[in-house]
Amino acid sequence: MMVAAREASLGPIHLGRLTVDAGRVPDGRTSYQVLSDVVAGQRRVLDLGCGDGHLLDLLAHAHPRRLAGTEPVAEPLSVARQRPALAGAALAVACPSALPFPDDSFDACVSHLALAQLSDLDRVAAELARVLAPEGVLAVVLPGGAVPGTAYEVFNDLTRSVLEEVPVDRRQPELGDRRARHRAGLEQVLGGAGFGQVDWRTIRLDLTGGLDQVWARMVEIYDLGPLDPAALATLRRCFDSTVTVLPDGRVPCAMNLHLAVAFAPGGFTA
Ligand SMILES: C[S@@+](CC[C@H](N)C(=O)[O-])C[C@H]1O[C@@H](n2cnc3c(N)ncnc32)[C@H](O)[C@@H]1O
Structure with a gap:
């Protein structure tokens, strides 16, 4: 497919918060609720890469903590700071490999669709081991790609062909450490920092909806800003003519997420 891109390079996967929050796992929860439930009962909780504070807001409403x-x-944090439930939260602009918190500050750390974008994962893991209490819980949601045969896969394939049209020197470098994409890789990273075995579950996040709704969700996931309007219109036409539309007008769309949970190193034993 021939498409034109504007001056800037195409953005990386964005994983827009609104799209992901519109999705439902098989039991009807959002992926944010899944993560919140994993750390139910934990009193001191850090959200690494908290974005606009949506998950922290859920955590604040679940228990006093x-x-x-x-x-x-700073920009996403300014949104988080406007949330009344987060008035007492410590919201910090910080590099994930140099966290501004003392040792043993948290009983749990959550991270929703952020860890896989970080490149210095070994240092981040060491930093998380430091700020977590002994045997504190680390629970992360990682992207697991399109569910085959759904509109998410169609959009991925079409977008990949758009990216192939963009000169290499104008493409965004790939973000993240590939080891965060599979259990063994994450276990290697976390194990190096003393974490225990990783509990790893793949969960389907359903994003099915009407054609316009699913298109809007897909566009929010990727930063397609650099595409010119004609290219975007071409992409939309290809999308409309390729996706499956059910008799009731809905378009099946789903992505996989991985939920990984591990425990920080224990305290010293005599
Ligand atoms: C898709 S957003 C997820 C935000 C939020 N956790 C949510 O799910 O609503 C990805 C997050 O990854 C983090 N991130 C991406 N690249 C990063 C980098 N190079 N260094 C530190 N954090 C980064 C940012 O915190 C960003 O908010």
């Missing part, structure tokens, strides 16, 4: 969140840039 001490919350903290970090982002590498």
Whole structure:
């Protein structure tokens, strides 16, 4: 497919918060609720890469607890700071490999669709082991790709062909450490920092909806800003003519997420 791109390079996968929050796992929860439930009962919780504070907000409403969140840039935190439930939370602009918290600050750390974008994962893991209490829980949601045969896969394939049209020097470098994409890789990273075995579950996140709704969700997931309007219109036409539309007008769409849970190193034993 021939498409034109504007001056800037195409953005990386964005994994828009609104799209992901619209999705449902098989038992009807959002992936944010899944993560919140994993750390139910934990009192001091850090959200690494907390974005606009949506997950922290859920955590604040679930139990009274001490919350903290970090982002590498200030802008998403300004949204998080406007949430009344987060008035007492420690929201910090911080590099995930140099967290501004003392040792043993948290009983749990959650991270929703952020860990897989980090490149210095070994240092991040060591930092998480430091700020977590002995045997504190680390629970992360990682992207697991399109569910085959759904509109998510169609969009992925079409977008990949768009990216192939963009000159290499204008493409965004791939983000993240590939080891965060599979259990053995994550276990290697976390094991190096003393974490125990990783409990790994793949969960389907259903994003099915009407054609316009599913298109809007897909566009929110990727940063397609650099595409010119004509290219975007071409992409949309290809999308409309390729996806499956059910007799009731709904378009099947789903992505996989991985839920990984591990425990921080224990305290010293005599
Ligand atoms: C898809 S957003 C997820 C935000 C939030 N956790 C959510 O799910 O709503 C990805 C997050 O990854 C984090 N991130 C991406 N690249 C990063 C980098 N190079 N250094 C630190 N954090 C980064 C940012 O915190 C960003 O908010």
